[in-house]
Amino acid sequence: MSDLSYESATGRLEAIIRRLDSGEAGLRETLDLVREGRTLVEFCASELEAVGQGLEELRLDELVARLEPAAPTSQAA
Amino acid sequence: MAEPRSLLPPGIPGSELPGPFGVGEYAARLRERLRGFARVQLVGEAVNCRTSRARVFFELRDADGALPCAMWRTELEALGLPEGAPADGAQVVVAGGCDFYPGSRTASPHFSFAVADLRVAGEGDLLAQVERLRRRLAAEGLFAPQKELPRPLLPRTIGVVTGEGGKAGDDVIAGLRRRGWGGRLVWAHAPVQDRHAAPRITRAVQELAALEAVELVIVARGGGSLADLMCFCDETLCRTVALLRVPVIASVGHHTDRTLIDDVAAVSCSTPTHAAEAAVPLHCGEARGALHRAARSLDRHGRRAVLERARALARLSRAPAEHVARHRSRLHQQTRELRAAAVRRVAGERRLTQGRAAALDRQAAAAAGARGVARRAALDGLALALEAHDPERVVRRGYAVVDDRAGTIVTSAAEARRAGAVRLLFRDDAVEATIDRRDTP
Numbered sequence: 001m002s003d004l005s006y007e008s009a010t011g012r013l014e015a016i017i018r019r020l021d022s023g024e025a026g027l028r029e030t031l032d033l034v035r036e037g038r039t040l041v042e043f044c045a046s047e048l049e050a051v052g053q054g055l056e057e058l059r060l061d062e063l064v065a066r067l068e069p070a071a072p073t074s075q076a077a
Numbered sequence: 078m079a080e081p082r083s084l085l086p087p088g089i090p091g092s093e094l095p096g097p098f099g100v101g102e103y104a105a106r107l108r109e110r111l112r113g114f115a116r117v118q119l120v121g122e123a124v125n126c127r128t129s130r131a132r133v134f135f136e137l138r139d140a141d142g143a144l145p146c147a148m149w150r151t152e153l154e155a156l157g158l159p160e161g162a163p164a165d166g167a168q169v170v171v172a173g174g175c176d177f178y179p180g181s182r183t184a185s186p187h188f189s190f191a192v193a194d195l196r197v198a199g200e201g202d203l204l205a206q207v208e209r210l211r212r213r214l215a216a217e218g219l220f221a222p223q224k225e226l227p228r229p230l231l232p233r234t235i236g237v238v239t240g241e242g243g244k245a246g247d248d249v250i251a252g253l254r255r256r257g258w259g260g261r262l263v264w265a266h267a268p269v270q271d272r273h274a275a276p277r278i279t280r281a282v283q284e285l286a287a288l289e290a291v292e293l294v295i296v297a298r299g300g301g302s303l304a305d306l307m308c309f310c311d312e313t314l315c316r317t318v319a320l321l322r323v324p325v326i327a328s329v330g331h332h333t334d335r336t337l338i339d340d341v342a343a344v345s346c347s348t349p350t351h352a353a354e355a356a357v358p359l360h361c362g363e364a365r366g367a368l369h370r371a372a373r374s375l376d377r378h379g380r381r382a383v384l385e386r387a388r389a390l391a392r393l394s395r396a397p398a399e400h401v402a403r404h405r406s407r408l409h410q411q412t413r414e415l416r417a418a419a420v421r422r423v424a425g426e427r428r429l430t431q432g433r434a435a436a437l438d439r440q441a442a443a444a445a446g447a448r449g450v451a452r453r454a455a456l457d458g459l460a461l462a463l464e465a466h467d468p469e470r471v472v473r474r475g476y477a478v479v480d481d482r483a484g485t486i487v488t489s490a491a492e493a494r495r496a497g498a499v500r501l502l503f504r505d506d507a508v509e510a511t512i513d514r515r516d517t518p
Contacts, residue, residue, distance in 0.1 A: 055254070060285060
């Protein structure tokens, strides 16, 4: 799931729903597709949630400063 | 200038200036005056070249100013210049003088420097340099790499290179809000106004792209003159952008002056707002709606898949019992119909038999008639005759009957002797007797 992107997830989700809508999937396949689809929906929902918290504005140096403190700590350890 | 015509309205009270004069008359006089200016040669960059049916128009520019120029096509073509000359950005020398079209009630006035002769001075100008660099970068294939990069549909972090406090930044935010996007925006401010800004822009782009979190970079500027935009034609900047790992969306161009960063970037947009919308192709609100519909569709399919099959199984499991019940019911029905049919048949037969019996009775009665009476009388006669011969009747009259005690009637003395022991049957009882003299002569 780590290398899954929103576009690939939605693409796969659309393919799953097309397959289910076709009515050609058997019981086992249907249940497998529904299970996979629910996982994809959760992933997409989390991605949308990540960009649904309100615009956060940072200057480049602020972001760099936010990312940097981890380095000295790990060196000290 | 002639005296003001009497039909014209009076002038501004208190003004010491002459007039009012008719504007057309004044414009005509202005044309005469401008045409009277000394005819000269001018040098500058030809930009914004365009051709109409009869004339060629361009602007002659240098760092201090510009003039609109016009030349008859026939005169330009007579010069035998290469095809397309003068090209935008070409350094040219023109010869001619001022001219003015005074316009009319329906046409706008127009000033131009009427060019009678022209010489292309070389390609050492701004746009010609840009064109050469453009061709070189294109030949090296540097326009392609950015366009081949996958662009995220829903980036979480977007970097923006723009001038600090400029309107372009506000436009980027407006575009992102229009998409319903609320992720992280990282500003890398840099001067974006002249040729010397290029190194700062290059560094800002590089620093943003170096951050793992940044998925996309927007380079935005609200537009400007060609000289202002030259920093976005810088070779180092363009080569850097072309080889970045993250896609760059450029919005620095001008509708007439396309910069080189527009060519090397993944996407080139006309405004910062459009750049923001290109950075987030997805409308987040619509995406949430679509996701909700997808989730409901999945639930529906999941439930239907199980419920429909469960119902089918239930139907199958009930089927044998229902089959038996159906047959039992049919048998009961058939039994009832059979019984009813039997009852109807018996009743019918009975009615038929009774009918026949009655008919027979009627026939018998009819047949008996007078013959029956005669037979009855004969029968009565015979009965009387028979009764006359009845031995019991003789006994009742006082006679006795003799038998051998075994029931055989003794009708003679000889039989009596042979029997020896006899029985006398009287009217009221039987008496046994013995024959004393058996031997008789």
